[in-house]
Every structure is written in C-alpha cells, then in structure tokens.
Amino acid sequence: MRQLGGRGTRNECATTAEVMAAIESLSAEEDFRLKRFARFRIRGLGRAAMGRTYSCLLAQAVASTLQGAESKTKGRKWDKNRVPFVDHLFGAVRSISTHWKEAYERRGTEAERYDWETATEDEFGDLVRPTDLAADPAADPFRSCAAKELLDALDRRFAKDEDALLVIEARKEDMTIPEIVTELEVTEKRARAAMQRIRYFMEGRL
Amino acid sequence: MPKFDKHEEDLMRVMFGLSDSLADASPSEVLEEAERSQVNLLDEAEEVRGILRSAGRAYLQRRLRESRRAYETAAAEIQGTKYDLPETAAERRQLLESTLRERPDFEPIIVTVQHRDFSKLSDEDVTSFLRQLKALGLLNTSASPTSR
Numbered sequence: 001m002r003q004l005g006g007r008g009t010r011n012e013c014a015t016t017a018e019v020m021a022a023i024e025s026l027s028a029e030e031d032f033r034l035k036r037f038a039r040f041r042i043r044g045l046g047r048a049a050m051g052r053t054y055s056c057l058l059a060q061a062v063a064s065t066l067q068g069a070e071s072k073t074k075g076r077k078w079d080k081n082r083v084p085f086v087d088h089l090f091g092a093v094r095s096i097s098t099h100w101k102e103a104y105e106r107r108g109t110e111a112e113r114y115d116w117e118t119a120t121e122d123e124f125g126d127l128v129r130p131t132d133l134a135a136d137p138a139a140d141p142f143r144s145c146a147a148k149e150l151l152d153a154l155d156r157r158f159a160k161d162e163d164a165l166l167v168i169e170a171r172k173e174d175m176t177i178p179e180i181v182t183e184l185e186v187t188e189k190r191a192r193a194a195m196q197r198i199r200y201f202m203e204g205r206l
Numbered sequence: 207m208p209k210f211d212k213h214e215e216d217l218m219r220v221m222f223g224l225s226d227s228l229a230d231a232s233p234s235e236v237l238e239e240a241e242r243s244q245v246n247l248l249d250e251a252e253e254v255r256g257i258l259r260s261a262g263r264a265y266l267q268r269r270l271r272e273s274r275r276a277y278e279t280a281a282a283e284i285q286g287t288k289y290d291l292p293e294t295a296a297e298r299r300q301l302l303e304s305t306l307r308e309r310p311d312f313e314p315i316i317v318t319v320q321h322r323d324f325s326k327l328s329d330e331d332v333t334s335f336l337r338q339l340k341a342l343g344l345l346n347t348s349a350s351p352t353s354r
Contacts (some may be wrong), residue, residue: 028251044221059261125268147213171223197226
C-alpha cells in the first residue's frame with residue numbers, strides 16, 4: 001500500500017485546485033486501476049446499480065471530493081498529506097457504491113409520496129426524483145439467473161485451481177484476505193495470486 | 207423492499223473482493239494484467255482522465271452558477287429595498303465621508319483599485335456604497351424619511 005505522510009504529518013484537506021491538479025497527475029496505471037476497480041464494484045452491485053455505469057461512480061467520487069474541499073460538513077475530504085489521491089478515490093468509490101446498495105435495499109415506498117416532496121438535487125445540480133429510480137421490490141429472476149451463471153462459470157473455470165476456488169468461497173462468506181490467510185491457512189502470496197487469476201478471468205465478463 | 211437473493215449476494219461479495227484486491231495490487235501486477243488483456247493503457251487512461259476531468263469541471267461550473275445566482279439575488283434585494291439615506295447628493299457624500307472618518311476600517315471595502323480617488327466617486331457609487339453598508343447593518347443614519 002502506498003504511503004505518504006507518517007506519524008506527525010498534519011491533516012490537511014486539499015483545496016478544489018489541488019483536487020483538480022491531482023486528477024491530472026494520476027499515472028496511466030492508476031487510471032486503469034481506477035476504471036477496473038469501479039467496474040468490479042458496478043458488476044457486484046448488479047441491479048442496485050440502477051443502470052449507472054463505472055463512469056457515474058468515478059464522476060460521483062470526484063464531485064464528492066470537491067464538495068468536501070469546499071464544505072466543512074458535506075462531501076468527502078481528501079487528506080492530501082496522508083493519503084495518495086488514488087487511494088482516496090478507491091475509498092470514495094467503495095463508500096458510494098456501498099451507499100447505492102443500501103439505498104437500493106431501502107427502496108420500495110417511492111411511489112407512495114409526491115415527487116415535489118422528495119425531489120432533490122445531486123452534486124451536479126440535476127434533479128433526482130425518487131420515482132425515477134423506483135425499484136421493483138419483487139425478486140428479479142433474470143438477475144438471479146445471470147448471477148448464478150457467472151458463479152457457475154467461475155466454478156468451472158477454476159475447478160482444478162484449489163486456491164482460487166477457496167478464495168471464491170471465502171469471498172462469498174465476506175472474508176478478507178487477512179482472514180483467508182489466518183483461517184484457511186493459505187499464504188498471502190497464494191491468496192493474492194489466486195485473486196489475480198480470478199480478476200483476469202473476469203476482465204472479459206465485466 | 208427489494209432484496210437480493212443468495213446468488214446475487216454471493217456474486218456481489220466476490221466482485222467487491224476482486225475490486226479490493228485490485229486496490230491492493232502492486233503496479234507491476236496491474237501492468238501485467240493490462241498487457242495480458244491486450245489493453246492499450248494510454249487509451250484507457252485518457253478515457254478515465256476525461257471522466258474525472260469533466261466531472262470536476264461540471265461540479266465547479268455548477269458551484270459558479272449557484273454563486274452567481276446568490277450574488278444576483280442579494281444585489282437585487284439591496285437595489286429593491288428602500289433605505290433612509292439623505293435626500294441630496296452632497297449630504298450623501300458627507301455621510302459616507304463622516305462614516306469613513308469614524309470607521310477607517312471600512313475604507314478598504316470602499317476604496318478599491320477601481321475607486322482609488324474618493325473625491326471622484328459618482329453619486330451613484332456613493333449611494334451604492336451607502337446601501338451596501340446599510341444592508342450589512344454597518345451604517346447608522348438618522349431615521350429621516352427619504353426616497354433613496
């Protein structure tokens with residue numbers, strides 16, 4: 001993990017100009033990594049993504065960071081002395097996508113209230129009407145089948161790859177890499193290598 | 207409430223795990239994957255940079271529009287409000303001068319680069335400054351009725 005300041009480094013939230021400059025200073029490798037990171041998050045969200053793409057997710061992360069630079073209470077603050085910008089964006093994308101998932105799970109009552117009562121503006125000033133994003137509370141057999149097909153494809157592809165299968169099963173239980181290492185007695189190197197093989201397989205399926 | 211079934215939940219956890227593993231991966235690992243996937247790294251980077259850049263610009267432009275709207279509303283409010291300022295131009299100038307004598311700290315607000323020479327201020331400028339000071343609650347004048 002990349003590190004900036006150590007102990008004794010003072011917290012300092014970046015200004016809007018610094019955020020805009022940081023966007024330009026990202027390396028090609030970091031840009032590529034961000035795109036794939038966001039695409040995995042969107043693929044994982046499934047129907048909770050509500051048609052939003054990885055670019056929506058990245059755009060929201062930037063808007064939220066700029067809001068944090070201007071506001072004391074709103075948005076996400078980038079502590080420029082402690083966290084590399086790319087890591088800050090990973091955190092923002094992670095948090096926004098988790099929020100989308102939770103918001104999706106809370107849905108179901110939008111149609112019972114008037115638009116004018118509940119419409120809000122997003123970070124870009126676009127009007128968001130909850131009814132536009134209303135979700136059908138019923139289960140979605142198509143999505144469920146698609147998810148099962150992909151999980152079956154993973155099982156088939158890695159049928160002879162014990163580490164990868166173990167990692168997949170562990171992830172279904174929401175285990176992290178350190179937990180996999182401790183509880184399943186796989187070395188960190190093997191666990192990470194398995195993750196890389198799975199990522200590579202998934203690349204064409206995102 | 208919409209719920210995910212087991213397959214959807216499982217897939218979500220696997221995908222989120224893959225994204226986290228990517229955040230922790232070394233740059234050489236990521237470059238190796240890009241090469242194996244025959245991805246043009248520079249094209250990909252340009253695409254992502256474009257998304258981030260336009261998201262930033264869109265946000266800042268929106269904030270600028272909001273600030274301009276707020277300024278125009280405040281300016282219109284000041285223009286639309288009647289303040290009890292003196293009737294004649296000479297009295298108004300006198301009021302501004304005496305205010306600045308009493309509160310020299312106001313001077314930098316009024317004597318800007320645009321208006322270096324106080325004596326050359328037009329009556330319109332004088333009235334505008336008095337209105338602004340009044341709107342800010344920084345001007346004490348007699349309560350005599352006026353048209354300004």
